Amino acid sequence: xxxxxxxxxxxxxxxxxxxxxxxxxxxxxxxxxxxxxxxxxxxxxxxxxxxxxxxxxxxxxxxxxxxxxxxxxxxxxxxxxxxxxxxxxxxxxxxxxxxxxxxxxxxxxxxxxxxxxxxxxxxxxxxxxxxxxxxxxxxxxxxxxxxxxxxxxxxxxxxxxxxxxxxxxxxxxxxxxxxxxxxxxxxxxxxxxxxxxxxxxxxxxxxxxxxxxxxxxxxxxxxxxxxxxxxxxx
Amino acid sequence: xxxxxxxxxxxxxxxxxxxxxxxxxxxxxxxxxxxxxxxxxxxxxxxxxxxxxxxxxxxxxxxxxxxxxxxxxxxxxxxxxxxxx
Numbered sequence: 155x156x157x158x159x160x161x162x163x164x165x166x167x168x169x170x171x172x173x174x175x176x177x178x179x180x181x182x183x184x185x186x187x188x189x190x191x192x193x194x195x196x197x198x199x200x201x202x203x204x205x206x207x208x209x210x211x212x213x214x215x216x217x218x219x220x221x222x223x224x225x226x227x228x229x230x231x232x233x234x235x236x237x238x239x240x241x242x243x244x245x246x247x248x249x250x251x252x253x254x255x256x257x258x259x260x261x262x263x264x265x266x267x268x269x270x271x272x273x274x275x276x277x278x279x280x281x282x283x284x285x286x287x288x289x290x291x292x293x294x295x296x297x298x299x300x301x302x303x304x305x306x307x308x309x310x311x312x313x314x315x316x317x318x319x320x321x322x323x324x325x326x327x328x329x330x331x332x333x334x335x336x337x338x339x340x341x342x343x344x345x346x347x348x349x350x351x352x353x354x355x356x357x358x359x360x361x362x363x364x365x366x367x368x369x370x371x372x373x374x375x376x377x378x379x380x381x382x383x384x385x386x387x388x
Numbered sequence: 389x390x391x392x393x394x395x396x397x398x399x400x401x402x403x404x405x406x407x408x409x410x411x412x413x414x415x416x417x418x419x420x421x422x423x424x425x426x427x428x429x430x431x432x433x434x435x436x437x438x439x440x441x442x443x444x445x446x447x448x449x450x451x452x453x454x455x456x457x458x459x460x461x462x463x464x465x466x467x468x469x470x471x472x473x
Contacts, residue, residue: 213457220454249457256459258398259405303402303460329403 157182157381160197162227164189164218168205169240169352176352177201180377189221199236199280199380200227202243204296204350214257214299215245224250236280236380237344241297244336244346253337253346254312255304260297261329269361269370270295270349271323272335276316279342280383284375290323291372292361293354295335300348302330315340320347343383351376390439392447395465396456397428428464431455439468 174184207218320336336347351373360370
């Protein structure tokens with residue numbers, strides 16, 4: 155039986171279909187999950203997709219974080235289920251306290267969209283085990299509220315315990331402290347990041363790479379990692 | 389009907405990009421004496437009946453847990469019909 159990975163659709167989610175497509179491309183079965191349900195439909199892993207849930211009202215991700223299905227998502231994450239939050243999904247994860255810190259308006263106030271270089275800082279999580287530690291990858295970044303912040307004590311802990319999953323390479327695109335692009339929890343099953351792996355999964359539609367335009371498919375390995383992590387668990 | 393007001397501000401030590409942009413605009417308009425503008429949020433709750441300690445406790449909890457994110461913001465004031473509580 156193939157791995158079943160759920161993608162939660164909130165009001166205002168934009169990239170839920172892209173995430174489903176990425177899941178299909180690695181041979182897993184995408185399962186549509188609905189924000190208003192209390193039902194994870196027996197999935198093996200969960201993706202919280204990008205977009206602007208509830209129009210970013212209150213704070214990005216804040217209202218989605220208290221939606222019905224998040225009760226089950228938080229509970230499943232606590233039991234070790236792989237959960238990936240992409241962009242708005244990352245914001246939902248920090249608002250749900252599954253990951254520490256907060257995300258504020260980009261320091262330069264502009265929405266930004268670019269093909270972003272990242273360094274994999276932790277290749278030992280459910281969503282990054284197909285990468286090499288320190289490997290540089292390229293996936294698209296597109297957000298208005300991507301500035302990661304946390305107090306000094308939290309930043310020290312993130313660094314000391316290896317909880318920084320990704321850092322921006324080259325230019326820091328949004329003012330994130332310590333160039334933090336993504337985090338993992340202690341157990342390595344919950345990962346959140348601002349850039350979008352699901353937009354770098356198919357040649358011809360991915361980010362520009364040195365050898366060819368739109369050829370980047372580094373995003374596939376996030377989803378391959380989850381499939382591998384779940385296979386290893388059985 | 390009583391109105392409960394909750395004021396939330398971004399933490400003082402953190403960059404407030406909206407406030408910074410506004411400070412810059414005011415300076416360009418010749419109001420450079422206002423060195424720092426910071427932008428927060430005001431929530432108004434209207435409630436049926438009396439605002440007793442139980443209602444206030446509920447509002448305080450909502451203010452801390454939902455209306456603000458303690459990582460990036462502080463609840464700076466809660467008032468009832470203009471009176472600080």
